Amino acid sequence: MQKLSKITGTAVAVPRSDIDTDQIIPAAWLKRVERTGFADALFEAWRKDPGFPLNQPGADQARVLVAGPNFGCGSSREHAVWALQDFGFQAVVAPGFADIFRGNAISAGLVPAQVTAAAADQLADALAADPAAQVVVDVAERTVSIASARIAVPFELADFAQWRLLEGLDDIGLTLRHEQEISSFETQRAPWLPVVMPTAAN
């Protein structure tokens, strides 16, 4: 996974609350078996409106999405994160994320930067005034800033998540360091717990 320490670029604001993953990527796109190629899927229905922020000039160059509270609620589809990344986003700044989306974002290397509602409004207002403003999401410092608008606000990101994003670490590799503990745990599981006889592997 790519290391992410500082994301610099333009941003797009979609200041709506409770943006669900069905809006981020409609289910019809989930039939694909690949992990990439979802850029056109992102906000597919909303993008039919020419006035939608992602249709504005320069939006395809944006690196940061600013959104309303409870971003990514609904389905667990990680495709929502992949679609945001395929479009070019490396961070989403919002006053709150749905739990599964946040986990998926951290897994896949998209920064879920949680700011206060007031800060999100401030950022959205600054972007409305100057859509070309450069936004910096600093993962190491946990700040979002727009220097031209003299905004610099902190964001919340758990230490472990921050470390993983900064280092571009693979969770499975980290977990396999605990192989012995897993194996020893497995010898002590309750005897009635269900096991399903595996079929012969090819």
Next chain:
Amino acid sequence: MTARLFDKVWDRHVVATPADGPALLYIDLHLIHEVTSPQAFEGLELAGRKVRRPDLTVATMDHDTPTIAIDKPIADPLAATQVDRLRRNCAAHGITLHALGSREQGIVHVIGPQLGLTQPGMTVVCGDSHTSTHGAFGALAFGIGTTQVEHVLATQTLRQVKPAAMAVTVQGELPAACTAKDLVLAIIRTLGVGGGAGSVIEYRGAAISALSMEGRMTVCNMSIEGGARAGLIAPDDTTFGYLEGRAHSPKGAMWERALDDWRTLATDEGAAFDSEVFVDAAAVRPAVTWGTNPAQSVSIDDTVPDPAVLGTPAERQAAQRALTYMGLTPGTPIRDIFVDTVFIGSCTNGRLEDLRAAAEVVRGRKVHQGVRALVVPGSARVRAEAEAEGLDRHFTEAGFEWRYAGCSMCLAMNGDTVGPGQRCASTSNRNFEGRQGPGGRTHLVSPAVAAATAVAGHFSTPGEL
């Protein structure tokens, strides 16, 4: 020291508490399906890893499988590829697969409990947010993304920050005309669509204890619609009665041992929760959603709300957007809203009890002219059991389509869709924009209200027919 049910289940699964981060939690059951697993298997194979515990992994096909002509090849090439990929992955890794057409195929959250795979005190995960359904058994069950699916395949564990514990206490007794669906919609209305974020909910109180296992699954299923990580209910005699004799339930002396353990799985007297919400069951009424998230519901006796009277500017704006999308005018009585489609099914309300309730309403009646009505059983077994009771005939004689099992119109991946601008009374769990098809308008209701609405053509309760 007192502990909550959630702590007890959590603690017995902690494999390690690494200094560098969240706890490593052992996963007792990993359910997989065709849509969120292909990229996980690909990642696993690229890294040269194996499935650690195929014997704790069970697969089914449900999300984009057809519900008609299931003996024929899948017409949609993308869905066909995805289903083939699951078949190949399960064969290559020795994972049991309940394939389309087999006796135990069905929606992943219907088949787990049905097979006795979901038991009290377990951890259950699946690449699907409605995994919270399994919490009805006192299991800790939650949805995960595809990267985490790969992690569980490789390690049978997950790294998890422990969520907060919220109690939702439902006192009193549900009115006779109300169901678990009406109750959970009332709970979500109280919590808000993000109110449970960061929490695992324990549902408790007299009205919860009085629910059947099917009803408890309906409640826990929609925990995610209130933003919660999971929802669970302490196991009791209702739970044990449901589990006894199921294919994977413990047998003989092992059943007795399991029961002794399961009876300890309750929140201790005096244990405190991080937050607590109270709901009065007696005040619950048959619910209908009017908006584009599951918290936006009212009683069927009410009218479409006026956004102007709602709390915050953000809520007013969201409500206005929702009403525009839904094509509704404030002040319209809910009963005066006509529907084009009725969908009975999904992991929320596709079990035998749900189909019985709906069949009882439509028996001897006809679907209203111009209304398209579908029943999609939650599993092949539910379908067979319903047919053994003759429920399919009540439905088909009334004019319903009687389909094969799957997720179907709940998320509209398999070609079962609500058309643009069309209005659907649906027993599913999400009324998001476009959820049942681009431009489709979804109103979430209980099976009884869905059935009555199919007959009346507009929102209705069985008592009014």
